[in-house]
Amino acid sequence: MKKFLIAIACLCAAPAAAQDFSEGSEAKSWNLYAEVPATFEAKVVDITCEITGDCADNCGDGKRQIGLLRAADGVLIFPNKNAQTGFQGAGTDLLPFCGQDVQVDGLMLVDEDIGLNNIYQLQKIRAVGSEDWVKANTWSKQWAKRHPEAKGKGPWFRRDPRVNAIIAETGYLGQGLSHQEAWDITQ
């Protein structure tokens, strides 16, 4: 009986114990102070659904953040960033795998001092059983499809209609300054 009680106690404590998911990772370093390479299997889930029970079809169909329910320990991982440089999240790359069991590779951000846990930069993904990795770099092309009117030179974030409308109204610093005034005050 004592052994079984000890086993139960260990299981209860398991989520708190740090596990190493770096073995086998091929993730490229981004030279982030808190990065740790991590590859693991997980189920792709709608985070709002997972947390609150309010679920949407197809993980929110691109309008909700998508999470990774790690198979090894049931921990909910929050992918914040995809593999592109710039300002893109990982939702577009995860959406085609909604509800599926996948393997991912990327960088986990870990800093116990500030309570940083389970924030992830996704670099590549594949369905469990598949040999073929898919790079997590689809956001910009998807944005271009949604905004044909914003076609032009330069990165998407300079041409995004919603962002540019806000900047036109309140300026780059959000203070109502003109472009020239905002430039001058920050040089």
Add this chain to the structure above:
Amino acid sequence: MRLITSALAALTLASPGFAAEGERIQITGEIIDTWCYYSGVMGGPDAVTGSAHHTCALWCSAGGIPVGLLGDDGEVYMVLKIEDSDENASGDTQLSLASHEITADGMLYKRDGLNYLVVEKVVTDAGITKLNHEDYGVVPPFAIPNPNK
């Protein structure tokens, strides 16, 4: 024995899938982009908030990077909903609040070391109150293109 085996199975299989239990909370803080804040890719926490980082916060929010509420208590709350908008990936409502100081009333959930917030009501919206461009300029420096070129 069977009872203990069932208990073990319940502990190992059932616990991760349940929705977390929430508690009501009212919290004041700034709507931030969480990647820049957590990763340190553009500098320390003070530099990646406020007016200095406003344009970048817009880009990140529009780009689907999760937004959070950086509370006055120093905690980050990952925002799942804001009033009637559940579009927490590049949604219009969260975009319109980038860098704003708000007081939010809603439900707090905790899971695996992260705070999650469902904002049922934006009680106050004070706009951008942290004017740190006076200290940091603009972060990143290329956020404001040179108007004279």
